[in-house]
Structure formats: structure tokens, C-alpha cells
Amino acid sequence: xxxxxxxxxxxxxxxxxxxxxxxxxxxxxxxxxxxxxxxxxxxxxxxxxxxxxxxxxxxxxxxxxxxxxxxxxxxxxxxxxxxxxxxxxxxxxxxxxxxxxxxxxxxxxxxxxxxxxxxxxxxxxxx
Amino acid sequence: xxxxxxxxxxxxxxxxxxxxxxxxxxxxxxxxxxxxxxxxxxxxxxxxxxxxxxxxxxxxxxxxxxxxxxxxxxxxxxxxxxxxxxxxxxxxxxxxxxxxxxxxxxxxxxxxxxxxxxxxxxxxxxx
DNA sequence: GAAAGTAGTTTCCAAAGGGAAACTAATAGC
DNA sequence: GCTATTAGTTTCCCTTTGGAAACTACTTTC
Numbered sequence: 001x002x003x004x005x006x007x008x009x010x011x012x013x014x015x016x017x018x019x020x021x022x023x024x025x026x027x028x029x030x031x032x033x034x035x036x037x038x039x040x041x042x043x044x045x046x047x048x049x050x051x052x053x054x055x056x057x058x059x060x061x062x063x064x065x066x067x068x069x070x071x072x073x074x075x076x077x078x079x080x081x082x083x084x085x086x087x088x089x090x091x092x093x094x095x096x097x098x099x100x101x102x103x104x105x106x107x108x109x110x111x112x113x114x115x116x117x118x119x120x121x122x123x124x125x126x127x
Numbered sequence: 128x129x130x131x132x133x134x135x136x137x138x139x140x141x142x143x144x145x146x147x148x149x150x151x152x153x154x155x156x157x158x159x160x161x162x163x164x165x166x167x168x169x170x171x172x173x174x175x176x177x178x179x180x181x182x183x184x185x186x187x188x189x190x191x192x193x194x195x196x197x198x199x200x201x202x203x204x205x206x207x208x209x210x211x212x213x214x215x216x217x218x219x220x221x222x223x224x225x226x227x228x229x230x231x232x233x234x235x236x237x238x239x240x241x242x243x244x245x246x247x248x249x250x251x252x253x254x
Numbered sequence: 255g256a257a258a259g260t261a262g263t264t265t266c267c268a269a270a271g272g273g274a275a276a277c278t279a280a281t282a283g284c
Numbered sequence: 285g286c287t288a289t290t291a292g293t294t295t296c297c298c299t300t301t302g303g304a305a306a307c308t309a310c311t312t313t314c
Contacts, residue, residue, distance in 0.1 A: 009166060009181045018183070020237030021161050021230070027240070028233075029156070031272075034148050039136060048291050054136045056145070059273055064292055085281055085290040098239070102232045103148070106155075109229055110147030113154070116222070158302075175261050186303055191262055212260040212311050 024102075027073050032058055032066045034103055037092060040076060041100065045089045075099065151229075154200050159185055159193045161230055164219060167203060168227065172216045202226065 028034070032055065039054050040046055046054070052063055067090060070076040075096035079089045155161070159182065166181050167173060173181070179190055194217060197203040202223035206216045 009169070009183070014169070016238065017165065017234050018162065020234045020241065021165070022237070023240050024233045024237030025158075025161070031152075034152070035145065038144065038148070042136070042141070049289080052291095056136070057273095059275095060292065061274090061294085062272065065272095080291095083290090085288095088291065095243070098236065102229070102236055105229045105232050106151045107144050107147045109225065110149070110151035111143065112225070113150050114147065176259080179261095184303095186305095187262065188264085188304090189302065192302095207261095210260090215261065 027069075027075075028099075028102075030066065030069075032062055033070065034106070036063070036066055036070065037075065037096060037099060038103060040090060040092045041097070041103075045091045047087050047089055051090065070096070154196075154202075155226075155229075157193065157196075159189055160197065161233070163190070163193055163197065164202065164223060164226060165230060167217060167219045168224070168230075172218045174214050174216055178217065197223070 035055050035058070036051065039051060043050070043054065048063070048067075051067075052058065052060060055063065067076065067078070071078050074093055077091050077093050079091070081087045081089060162182050162185070163178065166178060170177070170181065175190070175194075178194075179185065179187060182190065185193075194203065194205070198205050201220055204218050204220050206218070208214045208216060
């Protein structure tokens with residue numbers, strides 16, 4: 001009968017896929033990561049206060065927290081310059097640049113989503 | 128001097144990008160959406176209890192909530208069959224299939240991330 | 255009529271996410 | 285010495301997220 005088997009989804013490839021998505025989502029979750037990365041990809045080296053002004057609506061606490069998280073995950077680098085009032089430069093690492101395809105895919109999908117709201121073409125797959 | 132300008136990031140293209148990412152993230156955020164979609168993409172038509180058994184660790188409440196959210200956003204379809212104990216079939220819509228590139232990119236990136244943890248090749252972009 | 259299976263919903267609760275504002279610490283300018 | 289700017293940190297507080305378990309409602313089976 002094979003009706004109440006708890007798991008068909010138990011193949012190793014599925015579990016790897018599951019874990020990969022969990023890893024990525026853990027690193028990229030939150031309201032601000034993509035916006036910070038996007039701004040940094042556009043602006044190159046930027047300082048804390050620059051980002052605070054550029055990333056619309058973000059509070060200092062969140063910016064600080066998110067930058068730390070991004071740094072820990074090697075997506076952005078943090079460089080302290082010994083200028084008189086110390087300044088700190090943030091920059092997307094080469095590794096962080098590998099996120100560009102994801103950000104682009106998501107932005108593309110989001111843009112299409114908005115368009116679909118207006119064209120209102122229902123895309124049903126059921127008969 | 129142009130030092131304290133609140134916004135350089137104010138061009139229309141940037142704002143559109145910002146909004147597109149916000150739209151997509153709002154629809155795709157949460158712990159379970161990608162897992163449900165992934166399972167449905169693999170399994171085709173599935174019923175509520177099937178998904179409850181297949182998506183590892185999810186509770187009925189969450190599955191119900193996430194499926195509603197996905198349905199509202201036209202990513203999955205919900206079909207009630209008038210069998211004796213009523214059954215409901217969920218399926219990824221054609222529109223939902225357009226998320227495959229994103230899911231694949233994220234899964235690929237997550238898999239690479241794990242590999243990089245072991246090879247430990249630091250990818251600093253600063254001098 | 256009790257048990258089990260269908261598809262959920264409801265309640266209760268803890269943890270995480272995130273915002274506003276105040277605060278630290280150092281230095282430079284007035 | 286007061287203020288402003290740098291880069292944050294800390295506190296307070298509210299909302300959202302998400303999990304466990306109980307519950308509804310209907311039907312079939314025993």
C-alpha cells in the first residue's frame with residue numbers, strides 16, 4: 001500500500017538541497033542584507049555613515065548588526081582607517097560578488113511580479 | 128562640498144530595484160516557503176497530509192499558513208476534490224515554476240558556501 | 255458509537271526581528 | 285568647555301515568527 005510512509009523525500013540529494021537552501025537563507029535572511037549589499041556593489045567602498053544615509057530607512061543598530069553578520073560570513077570587508085576621527089570602510093568581497101546572480105534573479109522576479117499584477121494574466125496549471 | 132547629501136541612491140532605477148527586491152522577499156520570506164515549493168516541484172500534485180509528512184519538521188499550522196500565502200500569490204493552486212473524506216490537492220502553478228531559477232541559484236550558492244567552509248580559501252578584496 | 259483519517263483552525267506561548275532614541279568614546283573646530 | 289562628527293552600542297519596547305498541542309467537522313470503518 002505504501003500509504004503512511006513518513007518520508008519519500010529522504011534521498012540524499014534532497015537533503016543536500018534542503019541544507020543548502022537553509023544555509024543560504026540563514027545568511028541572507030532579514031530585511032536589510034540585500035539592500036546593503038546592493039548599495040555597496042553600486043557604491044564601492046563606503047563608510048558607515050554613508051551607508052546609513054544611503055540605505056533608506058535603516059537604523060544604526062540594524063546597519064551595525066547586519067554589517068557584522070555580513071563580515072562574519074565574508075561577504076563584506078571592514079577596514080579601519082587611522083584618520084583623525086576614525087573612519088571605517090566597508091566593501092563587498094570577491095566572495096560577496098558571487099551573490100550578484102541571486103540578487104539579480106530576485107530583483108528580476110520581483111519586477112516581473114509587479115508587472116503581472118497589472119496585466120493580471122492568471123497562470124493556472126491545473127486543468 | 129556635497130558631503131551631507133542624504134541620498135545619492137535616489138535614482139529611479141535604484142528605487143525600482145529596491146522595490147522589486149522588497150516585493151520578492153516579502154513573498155518568499157519565512158522558514159518554509161522554499162521547502163514547500165521545492166517539495167511540490169518534485170512531487171507534483173500533493174495533498175495536505177502528504178506535504179505534512181514530506182516537509183521535514185513543519186507543523187500543520189505553518190503548512191496551512193504558508194500554503195495560503197503561496198496560493199494568494201498565485202504560486203501554488205489549491206483544488207478540493209469531492210472524494211468522500213474530502214481531499215485537497217496542491218500544485219505549483221506555471222507562475223510558481225518561474226521561481227525555479229531563484230531556488231536553484233540559492234541552492235547552488237548554499238552548496239558552494241559549504242564547500243568553501245572546508246577549503247577555507249579567504250576571498251578578501253581589500254589590499 | 256468509538257477510532258481513525260481527511261483538512262485544517264485555534265490557543266497559548268517563547269524567541270527572534272526590528273525600530274526609536276539615548277548613550278559612549280574619540281577627536282576636531284569654535 | 286560646548287558642539288559636531290566619526291562609529292557604533294545599549295536600552296526599551298512592540299510586532300512577527302514559529303512551534304506544540306488541542307480542537308473542529310465530516311466520513312468511513314469497525
